[in-house]
Amino acid sequence: MMGERTGVQEALFYGFSLEQHVPDNHLLRSIDRLMDFSGIREHLRPFYSLMGYPSIDPELLIRMLLIGYCMGIRSERRLCEEVHLNLAYRWFCQLGLDGTVPDHSTFSKNRHGRFRESNLLREVFEMTVRRCIETGLxxxxxxxxxxxxxxxxxxxxxxxxxxxxxxxxxxxxxxxxxxxxxxxxxxxxxxxxxxxxxxxxxxxxxxxxxxxxxxxxxxxxxxxxxxxxxxxxxxxxxxxxxxxxxxxxxxxxxxxxxxxxxxxxxxxxDGAYGDAANLAWLVEDKGIEPHIPVFDKSARNDGTFARSDFTFDHENDFYTCPGGLQLRTSNRNFTRPRSLVDKDGFIRYRARVKDCSGCEFRQRCTPNIPARKIMRSVHEGARDMARDIAQTDAYVTSRRQxxxxxxxxxxxxxxxxxxxxxxxxxxxxxxxxxxAATVQNLRKMAKLMPVSSFQRTT
Incomplete structure (x- = not known):
């Protein structure tokens, strides 16, 4: 026999628990285990007055913002509606069944005020990074x-x-x-x-x-x-x-x-970070190996010799051309010393005009000017190091990663x-x-770390 509901009769008392209605494998449950909001109030305490009516709990606002970015809810007005209706969202925000959801205008007021003054969002992001470090990720x-x-x-x-x-x-x-x-x-x-x-x-x-x-x-x-x-x-x-x-x-x-x-x-x-000054900063100032393509425009497509066809002598500071002749920073002595580095940080190496005029490779080397010139960066050592690293297997791995x-x-x-x-x-x-970066780290931890590894924070 087909059943039929005769009417909905409201009970006098309800035994309902949000805790039981949020699955153990729910993303927000994993994130709740990962986050520790105990420091948010202390971080914001200097930015609140000791007098007046109590404000909306900043932890609630942060939890709601994390839901919005985690679930792709871009509108804060819609976010408030979703938190009001969704049981899992209410559980994560610790609102219970009858908790009041803040108005959407509250986010704007706090964002332009206390949150930015205290750099709170940076603090929350760094909280996730510290947790990733602690868990070995x-x-x-x-x-x-x-x-x-x-x-x-x-x-x-x-x-x-x-x-x-x-x-x-x-x-x-x-x-x-x-x-x-x-x-x-x-x-x-x-x-x-x-x-x-x-x-x-x-x-x-x-x-x-x-x-x-x-x-x-x-x-x-x-x-x-x-x-x-x-x-x-x-x-x-x-x-x-x-x-x-x-x-x-x-x-x-x-x-x-x-x-x-x-x-x-x-x-x-990628190659956008491969300019000479940045490579030198990484190598000389920070001691970091640059697994970066060198930003180099010295290659030629007209069939003439490129800078890579010239050999540099580090000890004596000159280039040797394919014809065996030398290119130096200066071919004569000056009474008053001159700076060899131009405003862009390059040193110019020149060949002698008489050497180039009688060279058998002239048409392949410098067909349009009397003598060949080569520009060398003051940071060429770091560029050479990056070029050497680019020939290793570790570089191939880094490019893939x-x-x-x-x-x-x-x-x-x-x-x-x-x-x-x-x-x-x-x-x-x-x-x-x-x-967004905070949520991406939280989702990463929720995916990589088993639920049993965490103790729930309240």
């Missing part, structure tokens, strides 16, 4: 670095020519942040090139055509990862310019050394849905990148 021997463009919340149709500057009526928080970073090497001071277009709503975003698609305004998220399990050990936001990304790499390495005491033996990166950074960027955009920023300005981009 970070080796510390090899790092990799890379950057990826993330679309900014700026309309390219409303942009103005970059050489005209901001319009007189441009105002807002993003404009103030843009003016504050004009002298920052990771933003305005990264390059003297004037951007082609400027957004009045988010002027710090860079107009970029680095992808095959239509040009767009963007920021760059820079990841420094440990190669053992692809744990993100640091993240930095910059404008989308190569020089700014190199600056971010240096800042991240120094910050990781100071904060966690991690001193990597090698660094893997470097793809882990690109996989993290793909996860960031496809799974966490962070392919376009929701917040404006450098600070807004920094907040989003820090939260």
């Amino acid at each position: 970070v080796g510390g021997e090899g790092f990799a670095v890379d950057a990826s463009l993330i679309r900014a919340d700026a309309n390219r149709q409303r942009a103005a020519p970059g050489d005209e500057g901001l319009p007189p009526d441009a105002a807002g928080r993003a404009v103030k942040e843009y003016l504050a970073v004009l002298d920052d090497a990771a933003f305005g001071a990264s390059t003297p090139v004037v951007p082609k277009r400027l957004s009045p709503t988010d002027p710090a975003a860079r107009y970029s055509a680095a992808t095959p698609n239509q040009a767009f305004f963007s920021y760059s998220t820079n990841y420094l990862i440990d190669l053992r399990h692809a744990v993100i050990v640091d993240v930095e936001v910059t404008t989308s310019v190569r020089q700014a990304e190199v600056t971010a790499q240096r800042r991240m390495i120094e910050r990781v050394q100071q904060t966690f005491g991690l001193w990597p033996e090698r660094l893997a990166a 470097r793809k882990k950074v690109e996989m993290l960027f793909a996860h960031l955009k496809r799974i966490l849905k962070l392919d376009r920023l929701r917040l404006r300005g450098p600070n807004g981009a920094r907040d989003e990148f820090l939260l």
